[in-house]
Amino acid sequence: MTGRKVAIGVDVGGTKIAVAAVDAEGRMVASSKAATPAGTSEDVVTAIKGLIAKLIESTADIGEVMGIGLAVAGTIDWEQGVVVQSPNLPFANLRLKSIVESNFGLSAFMDNDGNLATLGEKYYGAGRDADNIVGLTLGTGIGAGIIIDGCLYRGATGSAAEIGHMVIEATGPRCSCGSYGCFEEMAAGRALVRIAKERAGHTKDSLILKLAGGSIQAITGPMVTEAAQKNDPLALDIFNEVGFWLGIGINNVINIFNPELVILGGGMAEAGDLVLAPARKVIAERTLHPNQDVAEVVLADLGNQAGLLGAAALVFNQLTP
Structure with missing residues (x-):
């Protein structure tokens, strides 16, 4: 075994579970992934433990494993290590941290995937040189993380940074959370699809509808993006x-x-200036000075590895003096 220390990062999502051994510089020295089982919480936990066990075995000659970091989509009780609830996983009040610790005899740490994606960008990505960061993951909805003075801000109960559910249009469409006009309902992937479905049938020669084979219900976000890239007026x-x-x-x-930074990741951010140019125009017109003078809106560096690397960064953050 070398003198290298590594952390095990685990990213648990609704469709896949990814694991990686990561060194302190953010280099992944080994990794693996598998589809998330469509079964009970026990099935998912078994899959998580199996992936971690194989990874630890495969890294036995690479370095010392310091601990395990877990990035999980959902509401996380950070102090107790409990997944309170998760929108895409069969978890409710699950003590995942203690399960992992007792199974492997290693310290484990767990946080929301949005928090850890932002922490990953702080340690290894676009946020390396900043101490005050808001990370936004623009997908079907909007995940987020907040770093203040170099530290993750979790709030009183660990459920801060639900920026996607900030109401920005009080009479807007109903959100999955039960409120109306939430940020993610107006500015994420589901907004693209909702508006396209509302308007495509009323727009002559819409490329969006052609890409969907003439079926309004078949319209997807990537179809709207492709149509916009081909200068379709509706898109x-x-x-x-x-x-x-x-x-x-x-x-x-x-x-x-x-x-200092607002870091944008996720599939919507990959649309680039199609969505960022109108956003930057609003920011330039409406944001207060001097806030606007120091805030830079940038794209994330780490892509879909941000949560995984952030989970490893959490281990180093907690265990390195």
């Missing part, structure tokens, strides 16, 4: 609208937290 209008609301949300975030 461009939709991106301008969604980008406007993205700008409104980021404007609020900058005015509240006064960050």
